[in-house]
Amino acid sequence: MRNGLKILSAALxxxxxxxxxxxxxxxxxxxxxxxxxxxxxxxLSGTAPKIAPIDVTKxxxxxxxxxxxxxxxxxxxxxxxxxxxxxxxxxxxxxxSTNTISLVNEHCMFNPRVQGANVGQQIKxxxxxxxxxxxxxxxxxxxxxxxxxxxPFKGFSVTxxxxxxxxxxxxxxxxxxxxxxxxxxxxxxxxxxxxxDGHFTIKDVPPGTYTLVAWHEAAGxxxxxxxxxxxxxxxxxxxxxxxxAP
Amino acid sequence: MTAMxxxxxxxxxxxxxxxxxxxxxxxxDEAGDARQGKVVYEQYCANCHGEKGDGNGPYGQDTTPVPRxxxxxxxxxxxxxSGSLPTDADLEKTLINGLFGTSMSGFAETLTHRQRxxxxxxxxxxxxxxxxxxxEAPIEIPHEPPYSAESVTRGEAAYKKMNCAQCHGDEGQGDxxxxxxxxxxxxxxxxxxxxxxxxxxxGNNGSDIYRVFITGLNxxxxxxxxxxxxxxxAWDLVHFIQSLSPDYPKNVTGAPPTPxxxxxx
Numbered sequence: 001m002r003n004g005l006k007i008l009s010a011a012l013x014x015x016x017x018x019x020x021x022x023x024x025x026x027x028x029x030x031x032x033x034x035x036x037x038x039x040x041x042x043x044l045s046g047t048a049p050k051i052a053p054i055d056v057t058k059x060x061x062x063x064x065x066x067x068x069x070x071x072x073x074x075x076x077x078x079x080x081x082x083x084x085x086x087x088x089x090x091x092x093x094x095x096x097s098t099n100t101i102s103l104v105n106e107h108c109m110f111n112p113r114v115q116g117a118n119v120g121q122q123i124k125x126x127x128x129x130x131x132x133x134x135x136x137x138x139x140x141x142x143x144x145x146x147x148x149x150x151x152p153f154k155g156f157s158v159t160x161x162x163x164x165x166x167x168x169x170x171x172x173x174x175x176x177x178x179x180x181x182x183x184x185x186x187x188x189x190x191x192x193x194x195x196x197d198g199h200f201t202i203k204d205v206p207p208g209t210y211t212l213v214a215w216h217e218a219a220g221x222x223x224x225x226x227x228x229x230x231x232x233x234x235x236x237x238x239x240x241x242x243x244x245a246p
Numbered sequence: 247m248t249a250m251x252x253x254x255x256x257x258x259x260x261x262x263x264x265x266x267x268x269x270x271x272x273x274x275d276e277a278g279d280a281r282q283g284k285v286v287y288e289q290y291c292a293n294c295h296g297e298k299g300d301g302n303g304p305y306g307q308d309t310t311p312v313p314r315x316x317x318x319x320x321x322x323x324x325x326x327x328s329g330s331l332p333t334d335a336d337l338e339k340t341l342i343n344g345l346f347g348t349s350m351s352g353f354a355e356t357l358t359h360r361q362r363x364x365x366x367x368x369x370x371x372x373x374x375x376x377x378x379x380x381x382e383a384p385i386e387i388p389h390e391p392p393y394s395a396e397s398v399t400r401g402e403a404a405y406k407k408m409n410c411a412q413c414h415g416d417e418g419q420g421d422x423x424x425x426x427x428x429x430x431x432x433x434x435x436x437x438x439x440x441x442x443x444x445x446x447x448x449g450n451n452g453s454d455i456y457r458v459f460i461t462g463l464n465x466x467x468x469x470x471x472x473x474x475x476x477x478x479x480a481w482d483l484v485h486f487i488q489s490l491s492p493d494y495p496k497n498v499t500g501a502p503p504t505p506x507x508x509x510x511x
Contacts, residue, residue, distance in 0.1 A: 057426075057427070058412075058423045058424050059412075059423060131409065131412065132408075132409030132410075132412035132413075132424075134467065134469035135469075136467070136469065138431065142318060143318075143431045143432070143433070144318040144319075144320055144431060145320055145328075145329055145431055145464050145465055146329050147327075147328040147329030147462075147470065148328050148329070148462050148464070148466075148467070148468070148469040148470060149328065149469055149470055149473065150408070150462075150469035150470060150471045150474055151474070152407065152408040152409045152471065152474050152475075153407065153408075153409065153474075156473075156474055158473040158474075174424070174428055174429075174467030174469075175412050175413065175424040175467070176424065177427045177428075
C-alpha cells in the first residue's frame with residue numbers, strides 16, 4: 001500500500017514537472033529572416049491623476065523629505081513611460097535575451113522602475129546609496145519571496161539568477177517601503193518598455209497575428225490584436241485608462 | 247602507477263555510484279508518509295495552522311505572530327540560501343525546538359521522530375513548490391573562533407558597516423529608522439527583533455545566529471548578507487550580538503561562554 005502511494009505520488013510529481021516543462025517548451029527558437037516590426041506609443045486617456053509625492057519617512061538626511069510620485073510619468077505629447085509591452089502566446093521566433101539585466105538602488109528609488117526579461121537571464125542588483133537597502137523580489141500575485149538580498153553599503157553589487165518559471169515580479173525594499181520596481185519575466189523575447197515619450201519598438205517578429213499586451217502598474221493591462229507582415233512595420237498606438245485615484 | 251592502484255582508480259567511480267545509491271535508499275527510508283502525517287497534523291497542528299494549512303486554524307487568530315501559512319512553501323528558519331525551500335531536517339528542527347517567543351511549541355517529547363517525518367511529509371503537500379523544486383544545499387558554517395573582547399569590538403564595527411541599525415537600532419533594541427511600517431509576505435505587521443532581550447527566535451548558539459545572517463528569514467524583511475559579509479566579520483557580529491544579551495558574561499575571559507537563553511534546547 002505504502003509502495004503504491006509512493007508510486008502514485010512519484011507519478012503525480014513527474015506529471016507536474018512535465019506540465020511545467022511543457023509550459024516552458026511552448027516557445028521554440030528559430031531563425032527569423034524576414035520579420036516585421038511592431039512600434040507605437042502608449043498614452044493615457046484623459047489627464048493623469050494627481051498623485052501626492054512620496055512622503056519620505058526614513059533616512060531623510062540622505063533621501064530627502066519627499067520624492068515626486070513616479071506612478072504616472074507622462075512625457076511630451078502625452079506618452080506614458082514605464083509601460084511593459086509584450087507579445088502573448090507567441091510560440092516561435094528569435095532567441096531569448098541572455099544579457100544581465102540591472103536594478104540600481106539610487107536616491108532611495110529603484111532604477112529602472114519597470115523592465116522585461118527572459119527566463120534564464122541574470123540580474124545585477126547594486127546600490128549607489130550610503131544607507132542600507134534590501135532588494136526583495138516577490139511573485140506579484142502571491143507575494144511569495146523569491147529572495148531577499150541586503151545591500152548594506154554604497155558600491156555593493158551582486159548578480160543573481162531570475163526565477164526558473166516566467167512570472168510578474170514585484171520588487172520591494174522593506175527598509176524604505178515606498179521603493180518598488182516590476183520585472184516582467186517572460187518566456188519569449190518580444191517585449192519592450194516604453195521610454196519617457198511613451199514609445200516602444202519590438203523587432204524581428206515572424207509574420208502572423210498575435211496579441212500585444214500593454215501593462216502599467218496602476219492603469220492595468222490591455223490586450224490589442226496585431227498582424228505582422230514580412231519585412232513591414234506595423235504601428236500600434238495604445239490608450240490606457242488611468243485607475244481611479246486611490 | 248602500479249597495476250593495483252590503477253585498478254582502484256578505475257573502480258572508484260563505480261564504488262562511489264554504489265555508495266550514492268545506498269545513500270539514496272537510506273534517504274527514501276527517511277522520508278515520511280504523508281497519509282500518516284495527516285492524522286498527526288489534524289491532532290496537533292490544524293487548530294492553529296488550519297486544516298488546509300492556510301494558517302487560519304480556530305486557535306491561531308489571536309496569536310502574535312500569526313501561525314505560518316504553509317501554502318507558499320516560505321519558511322523563516324532554514325539552513326538553505328535566501329528564497330530556497332527548507333530541508334526536511336530544517337523543518338524537523340523547528341518541530342523539535344519550537345520557536346521561542348511565539349506560540350509554536352516544541353514537539354520533542356510529544357511526537358516520535360517517525361511521526362515528525364510523517365507530519366513534515368504532509369505539511370509539504372500544502373505547497374506545490376515541494377513537488378517541482380528541491381531545497382538548495384545548506385549553507386556552510388565555518389568553525390567558530392573564540393568569543394573575545396576583541397571579537398566583540400570588531401563585531402560592533404561590523405554592526406555599523408552592515409547598517410544593522412537601520413532596522414535593529416543603534417543599541418540593538420529593534421527601534422531603527424525602518425522599524426515601523428514593516429510587513430511580512432502575508433501583509434501582517436512585523437517588528438525587527440530586540441537583540442538585547444537575551445534569547446533569539448532561531449536559537450542563541452553562535453552557529454544559529456551566523457546562519458540567520460547568511461540565509462535571511464524568508465517571508466520577512468530580514469535579508470541575506472551572504473554576498474556582503476565575510477565569514478570573519480559574521481563571527482565578530484555574532485559575538486557582538488551575543489554580548490548584547492543579559493545572559494552573556496560581560497567580563498570576557500576569551501573562553502567561549504555557554505549560552506543559557508531560554509530558547510535553547
